[in-house]
Amino acid sequence: PFTVEDKLGVQLLQNSEDPPTSEVNLLNSQYDGDRARFAFSYSWWSAFNYKKKLKGDEMAVADDMKMMTQPMVYESVGQRIKGDLMAGNAVVMFAYGLSGSGKTFTVFGPDAIDSPDAWFKHSEPHQLWGILPNMAYELFRDKKEDWKISMKYFQNVVDIVRDLMSPQAKECHYKDGMKKDDDGFMDIGWCQSKVLHTWDDFRKEFMTANSRKAISPTQFNHQSTRGHCIMTLDVEKPADDDPSRKLRGRLYVCDLAGTEPAGDIFYANYKCEADDAGNKEYTCVGPHPDQSKTKELQDQGKKINLSLSEMAQFFMKMAEAVTKKTLKPGSTIPGCNSFFLCKYLKDTLLQAKTYLFCAIRPEVTYHKYTFATLGFAKNASVIKVQPKKATTAGSPAERKLMQELETLKAAMADMRKQNADLEARAGGGDPAAIAELQKKNEELKAKMAEAEAEAAG
The missing domain is CATH 3.40.850.10 (Kinesin motor domain)
Structure with a gap:
């Protein structure tokens, strides 16, 4: 950002994006010629406070530079x-x-x-x-x-x-x-x-x-x-x-x-x-x-x-x-x-x-x-x-754990489908069967949580 009242010291030009090519030119500088020009991939202008602080004749130069967010x-x-x-x-x-x-x-x-x-x-x-x-x-x-x-x-x-x-x-x-x-x-x-x-x-x-x-x-x-x-x-x-x-x-x-x-x-x-x-x-x-x-x-x-x-x-x-x-x-x-x-x-x-x-x-x-x-x-x-x-390569224990996790995920998906089928039946289905499925569902959830925690370390 511009923080002191001063002349503009740099010009940043993004010449192309693909491939990215850009340049930085020093302005009002003791350096001249090639010493005042630097080529890079990206050069971004983000001196958001320049309108308040910039002195001299380069306001148009600053305005022409693309303000990057x-x-x-x-x-x-x-x-x-x-x-x-x-x-x-x-x-x-x-x-x-x-x-x-x-x-x-x-x-x-x-x-x-x-x-x-x-x-x-x-x-x-x-x-x-x-x-x-x-x-x-x-x-x-x-x-x-x-x-x-x-x-x-x-x-x-x-x-x-x-x-x-x-x-x-x-x-x-x-x-x-x-x-x-x-x-x-x-x-x-x-x-x-x-x-x-x-x-x-x-x-x-x-x-x-x-x-x-x-x-x-x-x-x-x-x-x-x-x-x-x-x-x-x-x-x-x-x-x-x-x-x-x-x-x-x-x-x-x-x-x-x-x-x-x-x-x-x-x-x-x-x-x-x-x-x-x-x-x-x-x-x-x-x-x-x-x-x-x-x-x-x-x-x-x-x-x-x-x-x-x-x-x-x-x-x-x-x-x-x-x-x-x-x-x-x-x-x-x-x-x-x-x-x-x-x-x-x-x-x-x-x-x-x-x-x-x-x-x-x-x-x-x-x-x-x-x-x-x-x-x-x-x-x-x-x-x-x-x-x-x-x-x-995953260790044998890690590979076994990942296989168990995939098996539990498949079992959970099947359990959800069975729950949905029972609830869709007229009268809500057999209460004892629904209760048993819900119990197994909770057990599977707990096993999956343990497996995921172990897989994540």
């Missing part, structure tokens, strides 16, 4: 991400950019616990939902009895990992319990995993976990997340073409800390103003008088900067290997494991479908950050890897 963004890429997950792939969604640029909003939508528009406070689709809530809503809507969906959610702050699913927000050193699972994807064993049965389970668990995040007000964002937040969503389901074989897809949603240099950050005071419709606008009024608060944020920021720099180096090495055609399936990238972010994600990124969402600020004031973000995205955009599917 959250449903339009989901329509563009969300279904593809969902399809990759359901096919048993590891899928990584990266949200990268300056604090306050819209990273979290793109992926989640509003997520502040005190906001009435927070996505998890709405049980039905909402116009401000980001990619994840839209996708998860459809996922749980389509969920079958023999699917298992589970979730982890944690935050990396400096050298620790905070388990946001833990009631006590348990913290450990980031290296503790970090190891690869049976499919070769990195996991943190001590972080809690919860099985989710319904859409309401998911949004309620997320709302509770999200309230445990470490956040602080900086001049870039009144609720800046102080570290990298990662949520994993595991989906285990029978393969459509072979129910005896299970597909395990895993979605990594990585909402990274802001990319601003640590030395630029200060702990900020804000004023909040609400319009007639109740919409709130937060305006930074300057640094907090307690300088120790700023120092703490800057110390955190140094580690955040180093971890993001290491991730940028990793993407550069991947891009170089792809360009030279030396990146082979099962290979790795040496180094790049000094900080949590790369250590946790680098081997997964080498065998996952990765979607990178880079958010930029539209004002000229932020050009140096915009240029760095677009450079990172440009390096990452050339990377193409073959994803590894996580599949396994």
Whole structure:
């Protein structure tokens, strides 16, 4: 969004949808020529507040750019991400950019616990939902009895990992319990995993976990997340073409800390103003008088900067290997494991479908950050890897259970038909026979509930 009064700093053009091609051009910039133009698959304009804040002569340029809404963004890429997950792939969604640029909003939508528009406070689709809530809503809507969906959610702050699913927000050193699972994807064993049965389970668990995040007000964002937040969503389901074989897809949603240099950050005071419709606008009024608060944020920021720099180096090495055609399936990238972010994600990124969402600020004031973000995205955009599917044959016990479940379903359907036939007879049929059928019906219901619970884990 436009948050300060300034000239227009970017022009975003979606040149075609199939195949998707777009460009970002820097305006009113010290950069010129090819250095001011960046080509991507998608470039979305969503600076909704520009009419109030934009200064200079580019109002017509801003008006000509197509204003993208959250449903339009989901329509563009969300279904593809969902399809990759359901096919048993590891899928990584990266949200990268300056604090306050819209990273979290793109992926989640509003997520502040005190906001009435927070996505998890709405049980039905909402116009401000980001990619994840839209996708998860459809996922749980389509969920079958023999699917298992589970979730982890944690935050990396400096050298620790905070388990946001833990009631006590348990913290450990980031290296503790970090190891690869049976499919070769990195996991943190001590972080809690919860099985989710319904859409309401998911949004309620997320709302509770999200309230445990470490956040602080900086001049870039009144609720800046102080570290990298990662949520994993595991989906285990029978393969459509072979129910005896299970597909395990895993979605990594990585909402990274802001990319601003640590030395630029200060702990900020804000004023909040609400319009007639109740919409709130937060305006930074300057640094907090307690300088120790700023120092703490800057110390955190140094580690955040180093971890993001290491991730940028990793993407550069991947891009170089792809360009030279030396990146082979099962290979790795040496180094790049000094900080949590790369250590946790680098081997997964080498065998996952990765979607990178880079958010930029539209004002000229932020050009140096915009240029760095677009450079990172440009390096990452050339990377193409073959994803590894996580599949396994069902165990004999699991196959037997699934057969029993199918048998119970057939018996239940037959029982309903017998009930309907008896009730349709004149006089309601034999009361003793009806009572016996109703008893068997209740027994079958109980058996089915037990079988479904066991199948779901």
